[in-house]
Amino acid sequence: MVDVWQTAMDHAVGAARRAGQVCCSGALIRCVDQVVREALQDDRKVMTKSSSVDLVTQTDQKVEQLIIQSVKEKFPTHRFIGEESVAAGESCVLTDAPTWIIDPIDGTTNFVHAFPFVAVSIGFSVNKQVEFGVVFSCLEDKMFTARRGKGAFCDGEPLQVSDQEDIKQSIIATEFGSSRDPEAVDRIFSSLRNVLCIPVHGVRGAGTAAINMCLVASGCVEAYYEIGIHVWDIAAGSLIVSEAGGVLMDVDGKDGGPLDLMSRRIVAANSRTIAERIVREIDAFGPPRDDEPLRR
Numbered sequence: 427m428v429d430v431w432q433t434a435m436d437h438a439v440g441a442a443r444r445a446g447q448v449c450c451s452g453a454l455i456r457c458v459d460q461v462v463r464e465a466l467q468d469d470r471k472v473m474t475k476s477s478s479v480d481l482v483t484q485t486d487q488k489v490e491q492l493i494i495q496s497v498k499e500k501f502p503t504h505r506f507i508g509e510e511s512v513a514a515g516e517s518c519v520l521t522d523a524p525t526w527i528i529d530p531i532d533g534t535t536n537f538v539h540a541f542p543f544v545a546v547s548i549g550f551s552v553n554k555q556v557e558f559g560v561v562f563s564c565l566e567d568k569m570f571t572a573r574r575g576k577g578a579f580c581d582g583e584p585l586q587v588s589d590q591e592d593i594k595q596s597i598i599a600t601e602f603g604s605s606r607d608p609e610a611v612d613r614i615f616s617s618l619r620n621v622l623c624i625p626v627h628g629v630r631g632a633g634t635a636a637i638n639m640c641l642v643a644s645g646c647v648e649a650y651y652e653i654g655i656h657v658w659d660i661a662a663g664s665l666i667v668s669e670a671g672g673v674l675m676d677v678d679g680k681d682g683g684p685l686d687l688m689s690r691r692i693v694a695a696n697s698r699t700i701a702e703r704i705v706r707e708i709d710a711f712g713p714p715r716d717d718e719p720l721r722r
């Protein structure tokens with residue numbers, strides 16, 4: 427049978443690697459070279475989006491355009507949902523059409539501060555189902571990939587989630603997000619307190635949703651949850667987790683409900699037992715959906 431999306435996936439891997447090189451040269455320069463740092467004054471200019479801590483740089487915008495242009499040349503009929511294009515006013519609606527869902531730099535705050543976890547994330551959906559996901563953790567130089575039904579890999583090596591079923595023996599990843607609304611922060615802290623006091627062995631966060639999900643897929647942490655993320659943060663990573671044997675859910679009711687890429691809420695875990703326990707412990711508030719027209 428013809429593997430219709432393999433060419434698109436090969437293109438995504440190449441685009442992610444090229445994009446990662448652009449991000450990483452910027453990030454490494456920030457770490458090591460004061461002189462070049464000053465010369466790159468413009469490139470370092472940090473702007474803000476939905477809040478004063480929701481950061482964006484010219485590199486985010488440049489990398490997204492590089493990826494979109496290269497895809498358009500090869501697949502002119504495909505659609506896009508790109509983080510920075512949506513910030514610039516493009517619509518954020520997932521249709522049945524082949525759609526590239528792009529986070530040019532996942533971990534922009536890390537990037538700005540030279541905290542060394544930054545990823546390029548490219549998901550590809552058809553009929554609203556993710557067909558492949560590519561996450562390039564550029565400072566670690568690790569390429570995570572997954573095709574629906576064909577497994578998940580890191581640099582070509584198969585990935586498998588942890589087999590730990592006891593949440594008390596687990597590490598859970600999460601993030602604080604970019605809202606500083608006191609009510610939202612209280613809810614995030616109350617959830618965090620509940621999870622920590624289960625008790626779990628530890629709580630971690632890499633500062634990028636995509637890398638947190640690759641950590642679940644790699645078996646380094648048992649679960650990742652977050653409320654407030656966007657479709658571009660999780661499209662690629664969600665397939666990498668499920669193809670590594672993990673489970674994905676929303677945070678509704680007792681069993682979470684099926685993952686909804688647009689709901690801005692996710693639990694990604696090694697097992698249903700651990701995912702459902704997290705759902706029971708967290709405060710399931712609902713930020714405006716990604717496909718809600720008036721969310722900005």
Ligand SMILES: O=P(O)(O)O[C@H]1[C@H](O)[C@@H](O)[C@H](O)[C@@H](O)[C@@H]1O
Nearest residue numbers: 531532533534601603604634635
């Ligand atoms: O904005 P970027 O860096 O693409 O994505 C980050 C989100 O903004 C932040 O809210 C979230 O906590 C983080 O995990 C995510 O990767």
Ligand SMILES: [Mg+2]
Nearest residue numbers: 529532533659
């Ligand atoms: Mg992101």
Ligand SMILES: [Mg+2]
Nearest residue numbers: 529530531532
């Ligand atoms: Mg981003």
